[in-house]
Amino acid sequence: MEALLRWAAELGVSDSPSAPSPSSCLGRSLVIADFPDAGGRGLAAARNIRRGELVLRVPRAALLTSDRVMADDPNFASSVANYLPRLSSVQTLIICLLAEVVRGKSSNWYLYLSQLPTYYTLLATFNDFETEALQVDEAIWVAQKVLRGIRSDWEEATPLMKELGFKPKLLMFKSWIWAFATVSSRTLHIAWDDAGCLCPIGDLFNYAAPDDDNSLADEDTDDMMHQQTNKLLDQPDFDSSERLTDGGYENVDEYCLYARKRYRKGEQVLLAYGAYTNLELLEHYGFLLGENPNEKIYIPLDLNLCTIGTWPRDSLYILPNGHPSFALSCALRLWTTPTNRRKALGHQIYSGSLLSVENELGIMKWLVKKCEETLQQLPTTAEYDGNLLIFLHKLRNSTNCRIDVDQSIFEQELAVFFRFHGFELDCSIHSKLPVRLLRSLEKWELAVQWRCSYKRTLTKCIVYCKSLVHELLLQQNQQSLKDSS
Numbered sequence: 001m002e003a004l005l006r007w008a009a010e011l012g013v014s015d016s017p018s019a020p021s022p023s024s025c026l027g028r029s030l031v032i033a034d035f036p037d038a039g040g041r042g043l044a045a046a047r048n049i050r051r052g053e054l055v056l057r058v059p060r061a062a063l064l065t066s067d068r069v070m071a072d073d074p075n076f077a078s079s080v081a082n083y084l085p086r087l088s089s090v091q092t093l094i095i096c097l098l099a100e101v102v103r104g105k106s107s108n109w110y111l112y113l114s115q116l117p118t119y120y121t122l123l124a125t126f127n128d129f130e131t132e133a134l135q136v137d138e139a140i141w142v143a144q145k146v147l148r149g150i151r152s153d154w155e156e157a158t159p160l161m162k163e164l165g166f167k168p169k170l171l172m173f174k175s176w177i178w179a180f181a182t183v184s185s186r187t188l189h190i191a192w193d194d195a196g197c198l199c200p201i202g203d204l205f206n207y208a209a210p211d212d213d214n215s216l217a218d219e220d221t222d223d224m225m226h227q228q229t230n231k232l233l234d235q236p237d238f239d240s241s242e243r244l245t246d247g248g249y250e251n252v253d254e255y256c257l258y259a260r261k262r263y264r265k266g267e268q269v270l271l272a273y274g275a276y277t278n279l280e281l282l283e284h285y286g287f288l289l290g291e292n293p294n295e296k297i298y299i300p301l302d303l304n305l306c307t308i309g310t311w312p313r314d315s316l317y318i319l320p321n322g323h324p325s326f327a328l329s330c331a332l333r334l335w336t337t338p339t340n341r342r343k344a345l346g347h348q349i350y351s352g353s354l355l356s357v358e359n360e361l362g363i364m365k366w367l368v369k370k371c372e373e374t375l376q377q378l379p380t381t382a383e384y385d386g387n388l389l390i391f392l393h394k395l396r397n398s399t400n401c402r403i404d405v406d407q408s409i410f411e412q413e414l415a416v417f418f419r420f421h422g423f424e425l426d427c428s429i430h431s432k433l434p435v436r437l438l439r440s441l442e443k444w445e446l447a448v449q450w451r452c453s454y455k456r457t458l459t460k461c462i463v464y465c466k467s468l469v470h471e472l473l474l475q476q477n478q479q480s481l482k483d484s485s
C-alpha cells in the first residue's frame with residue numbers, strides 16, 4: 001500500500017489543495033484505516049474536516065479509463081476499434097482493465113491493480129445455492145437476469161479478447177466477472193464515458209446513503225459560525241451551500257472529492273455513490289445496509305393495480321418504516337373505488353387525500369392480507385432468519401467448525417450447503433472451513449440478511465396497517481356516538 005501511495009503522489013494525487021509530499025498522497029486530510037463494520041478498508045479523517053472541504057484530488061493522469069488505455073497502445077486500440085460498434089462502454093472498460101492485468105508489472109497501474117480485491121460479493125457472483133437463499137422471487141429474478149446479461153457480454157467480447165492474445169485464465173468467465181465487479185463497484189462518474197473511470201485512491205471511500213439532509217440542517221448553524229469566523233480571519237471560505245455533492249471531474253482536469261458533512265479526526269469519511277435500495281446495493285456493490293433510508297420493498301401486486309393510474313410500478317412499494325409509499329396508497333384508493341366514481345374522485349386521489357373511512361379501512365385490511373400471504377409463502381420466518389444469521393456469522397469466524405455445526409439447529413441447511421459444494425465435513429475437520437466455503441458463507445449470509453430485512457419490513461407494514469385500522473374504527477365509533485346523541 002505504501003508503494004501505491006507513493007506512486008499516486010508522484011502522479012499528483014493529493015488529499016490537500018497543495019502538492020502532495022513525495023512519499024505519500026495521503027496524511028493531511030485522510031488516512032487509510034480499517035472499518036470492519038462499515039466497508040472494511042476505507043479512508044479516515046486525518047484531522048477535523050469541515051463540510052464542503054476538498055479532501056482528495058486525483059489528476060487525469062492517474063485515472064484508468066478506456067480512452068487512456070487505448071491512447072497508450074495504438075495496436076490494442078485498433079483491435080478494439082474493429083469491435084467497438086458492438087461493444088458497450090462497460091464491456092470496453094472491462095477489456096481495458098483485463099488488458100492492464102495482462103501487462104502485469106509493465107502496466108502503468110500495476111501498483112493500483114495489485115491492491116484491488118481478489119474476490120467480490122456482488123449478486124453476479126452468487127451461485128445457485130446463494131441465489132436461492134434470497135427466497136423472494138423478485139430478488140432471485142434480478143440475480144438471474146444480471147448473471148445472464150454478464151454472460152452474454154462476455155460471450156460477445158471473447159473473440160476480441162482471443163484476438164488480443166489474452167491468456168486462457170483471463171479468457172475465463174470467472175475473470176470477466178471479477179473485472180465486471182471491479183468496474184461496477186469502483187468506478188466514478190465521468191462525463192465522457194458512461195462506464196466511468198477507475199480512480200486510484202478515490203475508490204477507497206466506502207459508502208453512506210445520501211439521506212443526511214437532517215444532519216446537514218443540524219450542521220448548518222455550525223458551518224455558518226465557521227464562515228463568519230473565516231470572514232473575521234480573512235480566510236477563504238468553502239462554499240458549503242454549493243458543495244453538497246461528493247465530487248466530480250472538474251475543469252482543472254482532475255477528479256475532486258469533497259466532504260459532504262463534518263468529520264472528526266479518526267471518523268470514516270464516506271461517499272454517497274447514489275440512492276440505492278438494498279437489492280441494488282447488493283447488485284452493484286456486493287453489500288447491504290442494516291438501516292437503509294432508501295430501501296423499497298416490493299410485494300407482488302395484481303397487474304390491474306399496477307396499471308390503474310399513472311404511477312410507475314417502481315413507485316408502488318413499502319417504505320422501511322412499514323408505510324406504503326405515497327403512490328401505492330393512491331393507487332390502492334383508486335383501485336378500491338367503484339369504476340363509475342373514479343373520474344369524479346380522481347383529483348382527490350391524485351392529491352393524496354383520504355376518500356372515506358370505509359375506503360381507507362378497506363385498503364389497510366387488503367394490505368395486511370397481502371403482506372401476510374406474502375410472508376406465508378416464504379419458506380422461513382424473519383425470526384428463523386435472524387437466528388440463522390447469528391449462526392452463519394459464528395461459523396465464518398469459527399476455528400472449530402465441526403463442533404459448531406454439530407451443536408447447531410441448522411443441520412439440514414448446512415447439509416444442503418456442504419452437498420452443493422461437494423464438501424464432506426467429516427470428524428477429522430476441526431479447524432476453519434476452506435476459503436471457497438467461507439466466501440460462499442459470506443454470500444449466503446448476505447442473502448439471508450436481505451430476505452430477513454424484507455420480511456421485517458412486511459411485518460412492520462402489517463403492524464402499521466392494523467394500528468391505522470384500530471384508529472379509524474375508534475374515530476368511526478366516536479362519530480356515530482356523536483351522530484346519535
Ligand SMILES: C[S@@+](CC[C@H](N)C(=O)[O-])C[C@H]1O[C@@H](n2cnc3c(N)ncnc32)[C@H](O)[C@@H]1O
Nearest residue numbers: 038039040041185186203204205206207285287
Ligand atoms: C469503492 S470500494 C470502497 C473501498 C473498499 N472497501 C476497498 O477496500 O477497496 C466499494 C466497496 O467497498 C465495500 N463497501 C463500501 N461501503 C460499504 C458499507 N457501507 N458497508 C459494507 N461494505 C461497503 C463494498 O465491498 C463495495 O463494493
